[in-house]
Amino acid sequence: xxxxxxxxxxxxxxxxxxxxxxxxxxxxxxxxxxxxxxxxxxxxxxxxxxxxxxxxxxxxxxxxxxxxxxxxxxxxxxxxxxxxxxxxxxxxxxxxxxxxxxxxxxxxxxxxxxxxxxxxxxxxxxxxxxxxxxxxxxxxxxxxxxxxxxxxxxxxxxxxxxxxxxxxxxxxxxxxxxxxxxxxxxxxxxxxxxxxxxxxx
Amino acid sequence: xxxxxxxxxxxxxxxxxxxxxxxxxxxxxxxxxxxxxxxxxxxxxxxxxxxxxxxxxxxxxxxxxxxxxxxxxxxxxxxxxxxxxxxxxxxxxxxxxxxxxxxxxxxxxxxxxxxxxxxxxxxxxxxxxxxxxxxxxxxxxxxxxxxxxxxxxxxxxxxxxxxxxxxxxxxxxxxxxxxxxxxxxxxxxxxxxxxxxxxxx
Numbered sequence: 361x362x363x364x365x366x367x368x369x370x371x372x373x374x375x376x377x378x379x380x381x382x383x384x385x386x387x388x389x390x391x392x393x394x395x396x397x398x399x400x401x402x403x404x405x406x407x408x409x410x411x412x413x414x415x416x417x418x419x420x421x422x423x424x425x426x427x428x429x430x431x432x433x434x435x436x437x438x439x440x441x442x443x444x445x446x447x448x449x450x451x452x453x454x455x456x457x458x459x460x461x462x463x464x465x466x467x468x469x470x471x472x473x474x475x476x477x478x479x480x481x482x483x484x485x486x487x488x489x490x491x492x493x494x495x496x497x498x499x500x501x502x503x504x505x506x507x508x509x510x511x512x513x514x515x516x517x518x519x520x521x522x523x524x525x526x527x528x529x530x531x532x533x534x535x536x537x538x539x540x541x542x543x544x545x546x547x548x549x550x551x552x553x554x555x556x557x558x559x560x561x
Numbered sequence: 562x563x564x565x566x567x568x569x570x571x572x573x574x575x576x577x578x579x580x581x582x583x584x585x586x587x588x589x590x591x592x593x594x595x596x597x598x599x600x601x602x603x604x605x606x607x608x609x610x611x612x613x614x615x616x617x618x619x620x621x622x623x624x625x626x627x628x629x630x631x632x633x634x635x636x637x638x639x640x641x642x643x644x645x646x647x648x649x650x651x652x653x654x655x656x657x658x659x660x661x662x663x664x665x666x667x668x669x670x671x672x673x674x675x676x677x678x679x680x681x682x683x684x685x686x687x688x689x690x691x692x693x694x695x696x697x698x699x700x701x702x703x704x705x706x707x708x709x710x711x712x713x714x715x716x717x718x719x720x721x722x723x724x725x726x727x728x729x730x731x732x733x734x735x736x737x738x739x740x741x742x743x744x745x746x747x748x749x750x751x752x753x754x755x756x757x758x759x760x761x762x
Contacts, residue, residue: 363654
């Protein structure tokens with residue numbers, strides 16, 4: 361039987377670790393890389409290295425940025441009394457592009473998913489508590505994905521913030537349940553921010 | 562509005578060039594790479610470099626291999642009088658795993674698709690003609706994907722081989738039209754090889 365060359369198999373294995381990439385797609389990507397010119401392959405390698413070398417977590421909000429603090433935390437025109445808590449950086453970009461929110465953000469870096477080995481201590485919750493303790497923040501809007509794991513994460517974050525007297529709200533369930541926030545339409549996100557309801561404080 | 566860091570955008574641009582990767586998936590992959598440990602990112606970079614350094618086209622059949630000739634062309638137990646012509650290496654792997662074919666292969670490296678800038682001269686057709694001219698080959702089975710572009714490619718290859726007196730056959734249209742050969746079930750492929758029909762010679 362015809363096998364794939366070992367180096368192709370090895371690269372496909374790396375691609376298959378990526379989110380949403382199955383084994384067949386991974387193999388196709390490996391052959392794609394093989395078909396690249398040396399210049400194009402070098403450009404891909406450089407792009408990977410540059411991401412690792414230049415980008416890091418913002419020390420305030422855990423956004424991924426090439427500056428610290430990130431451009432959002434450093435933006436003096438933003439409302440510094442409101443913080444929107446999201447799972448991932450892409451969710452932050454999606455919410456901001458709805459045009460309905462001009463406060464700050466906090467990126468959890470995921471959601472609680474014990475089956476995937478993600479526990480509360482793996483998320484950037486302590487950093488959020490530290491920000492709240494500093495006293496400037498009046499409201500926390502929790503904008504985790506509208507599904508079971510996102511809701512559990514929202515509950516846990518709300519519980520952790522309960523002692524500090526800030527208002528904690530969650531997005532209105534105007535976003536379609538079971539979906540992914542990143543894919544929601546802008547007006548869906550705008551409506552969900554408008555209709556957020558207070559759950560504590 | 563919150564943008565993505567320039568290095569993340571640059572990497573997402575590289576990923577978006579890959580087959581089947583849309584802009585949103587590309588962005589997700591870029592953030593995934595950012596989240597890798599330095600060791601895991603280095604492993605990815607090494608895998609890409611190793612593919613480029615070690616694998617090359619077989620000088621006979623244009624298969625991708627770490628040896629030249631490739632293990633298939635070097636396999637003395639195969640029927641050297643029959644050559645199965647495929648678009649891509651993955652198609653060759655799929656056909657071979659059907660267990661119905663034990664001849665040699667020829668990888669065209671794609672299919673004619675003028676809208677994507679792929680013309681006959683971009684495919685490994687001359688190398689196939691050279692093999693046929695050597696005289697050992699009795700039958701060419703053209704196994705391009707069962708869709709419009711694959712059929713056009715098959716017709717062109719059949720026309721190019723017409724002067725040389727070899728039997729040229731195509732796969733039985735047992736494979737579902739409009740689909741991708743790589744995804745076909747093994748028995749679908751086996752049936753298509755069994756039912757191949759002669760179109761020339």
